[in-house]
Amino acid sequence: MTDTPTLAEVVDLGRGQIDVDAVLRQLVDRADTAAPTSIGFPGAVDLDHTEVMARLGRRLWNNIGDPATDPGGAAHTKALERAVIAWVAETLAMPADDRWGYVTTGGTEGNLAALHAAHRRHPRAVAYHSTAAHYSIPKILDILGVRRIPVHAHPDGELDYDHLAAQIRRRPTRAAIVVATAGTTMTEAVDDTDRIHAILAPHAPGGHLHVDAALSGVPLALDGRLRLDHTSGIDSIAISGHKFFGTPTPCGVVLIRAGIRTPGGHVTYTDTVDTTITGSRCGLAAALLWHAIATHGREGHRWRVSEARHLAGYAVDQLTAAGWPAWRHPHAFTVVLDTPPEQVRKKWLLATDGPMSHVICMPGVTKGQIDALVADIRAAAHPTPAASLPRPRLPVTPQAVR
Numbered sequence: 001m002t003d004t005p006t007l008a009e010v011v012d013l014g015r016g017q018i019d020v021d022a023v024l025r026q027l028v029d030r031a032d033t034a035a036p037t038s039i040g041f042p043g044a045v046d047l048d049h050t051e052v053m054a055r056l057g058r059r060l061w062n063n064i065g066d067p068a069t070d071p072g073g074a075a076h077t078k079a080l081e082r083a084v085i086a087w088v089a090e091t092l093a094m095p096a097d098d099r100w101g102y103v104t105t106g107g108t109e110g111n112l113a114a115l116h117a118a119h120r121r122h123p124r125a126v127a128y129h130s131t132a133a134h135y136s137i138p139k140i141l142d143i144l145g146v147r148r149i150p151v152h153a154h155p156d157g158e159l160d161y162d163h164l165a166a167q168i169r170r171r172p173t174r175a176a177i178v179v180a181t182a183g184t185t186m187t188e189a190v191d192d193t194d195r196i197h198a199i200l201a202p203h204a205p206g207g208h209l210h211v212d213a214a215l216s217g218v219p220l221a222l223d224g225r226l227r228l229d230h231t232s233g234i235d236s237i238a239i240s241g242h243k244f245f246g247t248p249t250p251c252g253v254v255l256i257r258a259g260i261r262t263p264g265g266h267v268t269y270t271d272t273v274d275t276t277i278t279g280s281r282c283g284l285a286a287a288l289l290w291h292a293i294a295t296h297g298r299e300g301h302r303w304r305v306s307e308a309r310h311l312a313g314y315a316v317d318q319l320t321a322a323g324w325p326a327w328r329h330p331h332a333f334t335v336v337l338d339t340p341p342e343q344v345r346k347k348w349l350l351a352t353d354g355p356m357s358h359v360i361c362m363p364g365v366t367k368g369q370i371d372a373l374v375a376d377i378r379a380a381a382h383p384t385p386a387a388s389l390p391r392p393r394l395p396v397t398p399q400a401v402r
């Protein structure tokens with residue numbers, strides 16, 4: 001009996017005869033097999049993107065340059081990109097006369113574009129971000145050469161506002177760039193931008209409030225809880241597209257107040273304006289986002305949010321009933337649990353940070369998956385009533401969001 005060759009063996013481009021079909025089949029089979037137990041990372045799986053992929057996936061759609069300037073030819077989706085930006089901005093209550101943005105490669109590029117604009121605005125500013133901020137934030141600040149100060153986060157992931165205020169007060173002559181998070185990576189905590197704005201507003205050298213809302217930006221905007229109206233004090237926001245909309249290519253949206261956007265020069269040979277981080281940009285991503293929005297609308301997406309939160313509440317209930325410590329923030333898709341034994345963690349692709357792991361009940365995750373996870377946890381270990389997990393400071397009742 002001969003063993004099936006591994007993927008590493010069949011992809012080797014140095015081999016004489018390459019079985020391209022076998023490579024593609026193995027890739028898809030492996031991903032299909034793993035999908036039902038991959039619930040530790042945030043990608044919605046309920047939306048059907050096949051029509052866009054089938055109809056647009058055969059050519060290059062290049063949205064090069066600023067979304068407002070169309071390049072020559074017709075192989076771009078800038079009209080759809082502008083519609084996506086307008087929809088997201090309106091959902092966030094961002095004033096029509098004071099907004100600019102584009103479809104990015106993901107949350108990280110959105111953070112880079114926004115923090116680049118903030119740095120141009122305040123070249124001597126010091127940046128403050130919580131210790132629960134995504135790893136892209138310190139990396140981007142280092143790339144930009146901005147001095148950065150980590151601010152304490154509470155055990156549930158939310159920023160410590162007193163520590164932030166004290167840190168800003170220590171540098172009274174330096175403008176402050178503050179990065180808030182709406183949906184921290186491990187616990188989906190949401191920093192209170194009203195409180196941060198109240199700290200920043202009296203700071204004489206000025207500042208910039210950026211929100212990294214990679215996961216929770218659209219869900220919280222649909223709730224009306226995250227607003228970028230004139231009173232919010234929020235200057236920019238970055239959102240991932242492949243998380244809540246589950247697009248089959250990584251993407252995102254960045255929005256910045258029009259007055260502080262990076263101006264960018266006219267590029268003669270493309271006849272576009274160079275305001276974006278990358279030059280060539282994925283027009284397919286903009287079309288996928290547009291299609292996901294057009295086919296469901298705000299109400300459809302609100303329903304998706306509500307179903308996912310219900311399931312997250314159910315997951316907390318089931319884990320707790322099984323004697324396994326678990327909790328969630330009331331708005332969250334993320335369920336934080338004591339780290340289960342390794343075989344469970346690996347099988348379910350749980351994101352783990354020491355004693356804390358999480359599953360994310362993104363739209364499309366089912367009760368059946370949660371039941372199977374809980375059964376595996378029950379079987380793998382005798383439940384411990386360990387108090388090792390950080391708990392929210394206020395008791396979280398999952399029912400509160402039902």
Ligand SMILES: Cc1ncc(COP(=O)(O)O)c(C=O)c1O
Nearest residue numbers: 106107108134183185212214240
């Ligand atoms: C809070 C936060 N910000 C930024 C990112 C990065 O987003 P992307 O992977 O789309 O670049 C993530 C990804 O998990 C995240 O959780």
